[in-house]
Amino acid sequence: MTRGILTLPEIGGQAEALSAAWEQLKQQQSWVNKYIGNAEYDEVVFIGSGSSYYQAQVMATTFRVWLGRSASALPSSDIFLFRDQSVARGRKVLLVGVSRSGESSEVILALDSVKELANWTTCGITCYETSRLGVMAECLVSPLGKEKSTVMTKSFSSMTYMMQAAIASAAGSAHFSEMESVLALQGDVVVHGKGFAESLVEENAFNKYIYLGMGAYYGLGQEVCLKLKEMSYVWTESYGTLEFRHGPKSVIEPGTLVCLLVSEQARAYELKVAEEMKAYGAFVLLVTTAGGADTSFADAVFEIGGGSLSDEARAVLYLPLLQYLGFYTAMKKGVDPDHPRNLTQVVTI
Known part of the structure; x- marks a missing residue:
């Protein structure tokens, strides 16, 4: 039987994927300090499409609770098609693109749509460091989040965990210990x-x-x-x-x-x-x-x-x-x- 031969081990590989994300984050502490730990932004907006949008919701919730700062989660398309309806004008915004592949058209279009705006800064998180997202913005990278199956399983877990760990790093030792x-x-x-x-x-x-x-x-x-x-x-x-x-x-x-x-x-x-x-x-x-x-x-x-x-x-x-x-x-x-x-x-x- 060939059905499920990709998905099953990828679900089963989550513990290893989380551990790898944890170790990778230690190497990317400068990213945390520059973006998530930087209090100069009025709003941090996490964006994604499909599963990545659902990750963004968890990330934004964690950010608000642990850092006590304003954050939101939006579908990527809301930024490049309905930006003024989605984010108040005149705010200093950090836009965080979330994409397993780093190739999702909507995430790329969203980040590209704000690149000339003075008050907007972009960064991201992905599993593929050489993807378009990885090249156009500084990204956290989940090294074992890469998958062969279509549906997201260990990629979702490891990217969500990695961003939460980044937020915990910015928040202090108590939350970092939790992670x-x-x-x-x-x-x-x-x-x-x-x-x-x-x-x-x-x-x-x-x-x-x-x-x-x-x-x-x-x-x-x-x-x-x-x-x-x-x-x-x-x-x-x-x-x-x-x-x-x-x-x-x-x-x-x-x-x-x-x-x-x-x-x-x-x-x-x-x-x-x-x-x-x-x-x-x-x-x-x-x-x-x-x-x-x-x-x-x-x-x-x-x-x-x-x-x-x-x-x-x-x-x-x-x-x-x-x-x-x-x-x-x-x-x-x-x-x-x-x-x-x-x-x-x-x-x-």
């Missing part, structure tokens, strides 16, 4: 997530999939929703956890999987939503630091650990299980997660 702790946990969630996801898919038949998350996990929820859709072509959506109750919950019925990325900051509120969905007939999967009496109602609980860490620092720990969920759903359906229909690694326009 080091994540390295010690990632290997376990990769190993345990594989078997958990495989059994979950084998033992159940779902016809709808809903992902819920808040804060830094809102972008993650969008990303894992996309992973399932890309790999297996199933009907799936993602929402802010409490926002899901305002109308969208009408789609819940038996056969619906509701996967909640549980934060510690809003845990009690989020679990109330999950209990409500369970009462409507959904199969509830909780991804959380640890199970307990408050999670006993759920159909499945996957523990990632790291309860002493901030919600932002734990972000990449949520990904392996849910990437595997997409992979094994595709395999069960008989489709190839390595080469999804209609998709390419690099999107050009």
Whole structure:
């Protein structure tokens, strides 16, 4: 069988990719000081397309919380097509391009569109140092984020982690220590997530999939929703956890999987939503630091650990299980997660 031979080891290689990103960041401390650690910017805007846009959301959230400075995340196209609607004029802006390949047309067009503007500075993060992005702007580079499969898995994790580690470096020792702790946990969630996801898919038949998350996990929820859709072509959506109750919950019925990325900051509120969905007939999967009496109602609980860490620092720990969920759903359906229909690694326009 040749289906999935690229994607499976790339999901499994995340711990090594994060470790390599951590070591690479040590060599790029001058980049951190020049860009992320530079307080002269009024606004830091992280941009990307598709999965890279969802990374940008996690990065911007982490930046705001850990550095207490203004940051936002936008689709790349908003900058070169709707810049004045997206970013207030007259601000001193750092534009951070996010692209696995460094070749995404929209990221390149966005950075190129501001190069003559006096108040705009550009930089980026990629997995390919010789890409167009890598050449036109100074970039952080995730050395083991390179992938052969179409969908982003270890590239997403390692780039997100690397940017968060850069933000932590600028923020101070406490957050930097948190990012080091994540390295010690990632290997376990990769190993345990594989078997958990495989059994979950084998033992159940779902016809709808809903992902819920808040804060830094809102972008993650969008990303894992996309992973399932890309790999297996199933009907799936993602929402802010409490926002899901305002109308969208009408789609819940038996056969619906509701996967909640549980934060510690809003845990009690989020679990109330999950209990409500369970009462409507959904199969509830909780991804959380640890199970307990408050999670006993759920159909499945996957523990990632790291309860002493901030919600932002734990972000990449949520990904392996849910990437595997997409992979094994595709395999069960008989489709190839390595080469999804209609998709390419690099999107050009």
